[in-house]
Amino acid sequence: MYVALSVSVGRDGFAAQKQLNAQKQRMSLRAEELERTNDELNAEYNALKYDPETIAAYARKLGYVAENEKLLKITGLPARTDTVYDAGAAVMREEIRCLSERTCKISGIAAGCLSYLFLSVRGLSGKRKRRRSATRSYGYSG
Template identity: 45%
Template sequence: MKCAKYLFSIFVGTAIYVCLSLCFGQNGMRCYKQLEEQKILLSKRTSEIQNINTELTLEYSALQNDKAVISAYARKLDYVSDGEKLVKITGLKPAQTTLYDTGSLLRHEDPDFLSEDACKIISVFITILCLGVMFLFDVSNGKISLKKERSPMIKGIPVYDFKQI
């Protein structure tokens, strides 16, 4: 029975190590959740940049092929075609050019996790604590005696109590 108690404390320490590793370790659930959030953020940013790229590609092809779009951009740049008269009005703000938001810089962040050494140290500490509690419980109940028992002696000769066969 004594051995089972002490094996139980080793089992408790091992179970704590496994739980810490699964929840807070390098490949644990907390780390996985943080990486999943980064993945979602990256996919959103990627889709935004793809939409901007699509718009710019359409605008580029329109500027290369469509005469109306070319003339509209030329007028924005103060060009005039043959036969048009230029009237300049002062005091108005110049036309704003379209600025495209290319997104903000997104860097990879390492997830926070509990190192394997920390998991092992915590589990060993808890195992030793559990062993100590069980040992003190056995000492207080008298199952283990810390006093050294001396064998009885008769006139300087030790007497041993052996079972008779």
């Protein structure tokens, strides 16, 4: 009984392993998303640091103009949305739901005791039946 409980729903059992694999999958997916976001941010950072055209575009967005340029603002058009990078919520380690080792052991001991009692009672009743049948076959009446 103890072994069956430990292997199936115990701390190191199949159910716990399944939960850990699902948690690992979620964390791996989240790590891949963060790597993509990081790559995009690095590309944007490098463009802002080294590409003059990108620097000029961001400066214009902030209202700056070059010496021989004029700023012309057009109203009535929908505003362009910039990419917003979201690191998202942290993926936290979840507590694995399983039976404690103590519970598995107590259940195993209880099942063993119940089995012993059941077999003992069954064995005693079997001996009585054999005695009765033996006394009848030899003609004893006592």
